[in-house]
Amino acid sequence: MPSVSAPAAHILLIRCPDEPGLVFKITGVLFRHGLNILRNGEFVERADNCFFMRTEFSGSFEAESLLQELTRVLPTAAEIRLSDNRPKDVVLMATKEHHCLSELLVRHAFGEMNARIVAVISNYPLLGDLTRRFDLPFHYLSHEGKTREAHEAEVLAVLAQYEPEFVVLAKYMRILSSDFVARYANRLINIHHSFLPAFVGASPYAQAYARGVKIIGATAHFVNEQLDQGPIIAQSVIPVDHTQSASEMAQAGRDVEKIVLARSLRLVFAEQVFVHHNKTIIFD
Amino acid sequence: MPSVSAPAAHILLIRCPDEPGLVFKITGVLFRHGLNILRNGEFVERADNCFFMRTEFSGSFEAESLLQELTRVLPTAAEIRLSDNRPKDVVLMATKEHHCLSELLVRHAFGEMNARIVAVISNYPLLGDLTRRFDLPFHYLSHEGKTREAHEAEVLAVLAQYEPEFVVLAKYMRILSSDFVARYANRLINIHHSFLPAFVGASPYAQAYARGVKIIGATAHFVNEQLDQGPIIAQSVIPVDHTQSASEMAQAGRDVEKIVLARSLRLVFAEQVFVHHNKTIIFD
Amino acid sequence: MPSVSAPAAHILLIRCPDEPGLVFKITGVLFRHGLNILRNGEFVERADNCFFMRTEFSGSFEAESLLQELTRVLPTAAEIRLSDNRPKDVVLMATKEHHCLSELLVRHAFGEMNARIVAVISNYPLLGDLTRRFDLPFHYLSHEGKTREAHEAEVLAVLAQYEPEFVVLAKYMRILSSDFVARYANRLINIHHSFLPAFVGASPYAQAYARGVKIIGATAHFVNEQLDQGPIIAQSVIPVDHTQSASEMAQAGRDVEKIVLARSLRLVFAEQVFVHHNKTIIFD
């Protein structure tokens, strides 16, 4: 099984205060460097007059001179990033449920993730067998009898071995401290098993059942310091009805959770997502 | 334009504690009366061991003797209701937005509602022209300069003229008092412009925009004393993205709101909905 | 009831063979004219290397000089169009079913269409009452006892009075001749009551019922010479099951049809749709 797909193209990501002529100036720089735009997207967030642009391009160039020229034509506050779109190093964290982990391990095994899964960490041993079937290291770090700080220190120690660019919480059912979250700002992605902001916190399916909703969902989001309040990347829903118990809703919801998580990772790992305040700008 | 559709068939609605043999006993009564079951649905709510049954049947019968025999075979606490499925008398209430009111007026005009809309009440005059185009009485009852009690007293006085079986809040944007709600228990239906329980209360689209959700929705529900907490009848959603402002989300949401409201009324007016505690049991 | 909404902004629409630097050149022209880009979209159809761009901009300018300069920087074969996004004149055609016509008449009455509905034509008299309630002319042109040519000649004579930019078939259930279609190339829009290309032709709900499908849909498309084969603008679907008869599917499908038709018209009337061979390129 091949383990990663080939990088597609170079990607230019720009965020800066909006002003007239930005597209003209940016595309001018690319044109003068003889680069070929394959795909281009722009967006202006009117709320704070912020300009976003994502450009896929091909051609050969000297990165430093390209960045210098872009810096010269753009406003002072511009953030400019060039990405070569290579696979990201990722650690997955899970607890007991397998469906999100399985989904990512299978996609990874067939080179569909634009990522290199370097390890799986879990606070239970249950998913070790699955992980090893895909020839990946599994770190079982029980939280029992440990303070949150002590347990997180163990997790961080394992993460330090791998230096991942992203940590994905694939149904990791423990709340992480602000300190932990801060270390992986905009690099820590969670799947929450409800249609946020409905049913924040524990047992969302039990909450959904108790409320008698007719639709349930799942939300993939970046984790920030407030529980289930981070920037949303992707959401999806399915219909339910009064005949379904909370556990039947949970079962039905799993298919949604895993597909939404996989979709959100595809977007993030392809550099299609800007995090802006508490939201995402997505060039899809 | 014809104003109501013909009743379909007789409907038997039963709720009682579950026990073995209920379906056998109930269908036995119908069989002995020579009645023909057209459509039958049963459900047991395991949480409180409650049995629900809805049966559409045809044939001629003496209602009193049928009810007596059903009472005899069913548990003491049974609620038994026979409906002839005739059109319900309904008053609509609205504020400024037309889309839900238009939807219902048009469906009514073409006999698609299993209801007779007898009047429209609004706290603004804006929708009077629309209502009169469909030859229905429009009562403009401004709330300005009045206490909630005084205004509701005026509304109740108009409602008293019509004695409707149901009152439908077709984007009526004022909160009703517990007293008002209690008078129309299980007969007062609202469309809330969010996917409840997300975004309870005012300006749900502004809330949705601020939260950066990727899906928005609408919820039709019975009104009870807690704001936006009543039993949900129907919900529906549509995708949104970062390019849409709160007002563009509101615009997109209108199509969902009106269709969900119409769908919930179709279910309620066809006697397909049981209200059970804070939920609905729907035989669809 | 106000009858049209205000135009938003100027729109520039360009189609030409792709070549490097197009975005740079086009935005350069706008920049030099001091125009402010509000929203911009580009797309390259790789199949035939065709570049599309749609730009909303504000500012004052001299149209002729802008077009000249654009022509100068673009490839010879470029199609360049400037639109002031004013409401389009539209004639609606219908047969017996009201739901699509009602939907458009109501939206039009409240200024939500970016169009001016100038008349309704029908081959049956049934929808005349509805149309007149909205103070619009209704032309009843029966097809009975007439050849297709004779009937179409009558329709064309009425259309000639209004010179509409678009003709919308809002459940007009007769097949139009190639000759008729050719007169309104890319200006004739139909709603087909199936998820095309499934169930082309007559009675799609009966076909769907017979096939036992689990989802039905509707398709808004430009009409071309081949029945139900024109470029698709929008599609939507709803689930169905074995309990629904063909006529119940038809009833359920109506909500989808009218919303899809309205959505497709919103896109077309806002100049968001390019027709390219047998497809649409949509800047949404």
Next chain:
Amino acid sequence: MPSVSAPAAHILLIRCPDEPGLVFKITGVLFRHGLNILRNGEFVERADNCFFMRTEFSGSFEAESLLQELTRVLPTAAEIRLSDNRPKDVVLMATKEHHCLSELLVRHAFGEMNARIVAVISNYPLLGDLTRRFDLPFHYLSHEGKTREAHEAEVLAVLAQYEPEFVVLAKYMRILSSDFVARYANRLINIHHSFLPAFVGASPYAQAYARGVKIIGATAHFVNEQLDQGPIIAQSVIPVDHTQSASEMAQAGRDVEKIVLARSLRLVFAEQVFVHHNKTIIFD
């Protein structure tokens, strides 16, 4: 990893000509045997006046006497079946794409299938590694240089070893002969990568791209002698647009395919599906 879930309850499946009193008579037999109905569903297909009933019940009973009594009260032509809902033996067939096979192997590994996958057969060797990771036998039976008959004879010989109750075509990309299909009537399930009946046959995504559709889908169906014409079990769809190539549509469609296939198998293996002529009656 446990390999199968526990059976839920006994299931009674009845199909017969409709007549008054059937529910009464059937539930009477169950009542007299002291059996407890957990879930009950009835349906009458009006087109041919055919009655269907599916009942989940608990309690102990003597199968022969129960069946005899049911036979006695039901019309002569009645089909009556008692199922103990135990896991079904299943062989999977695939070609090159892994996504449907992976989905089923993972669900099976975690006991979520109500089935025992006994083997995988493929006409390519590519998925052998995946299959062996889940400790299941993989039979690579190349079709190259063989007639259809010769190749199918090899496949049938392997199937004969396992005597599966169901054969699932999890993206098996070869057309099976009528003879093969006849051997597994109502026991052979396929996932077709389009929203049937749109895009029958080869390369449905290429067809969808060429037609410019705005929605694509997948269809799980029983296989019969006519290509892609068998009874549909489940369908699902996702939106697409002009920016997606045929291969990008294929990629997006895979998530739909695997979920639809898994959902259809859940229904079939839980005995919730009647095949009736060219349709399915599903008690969900």
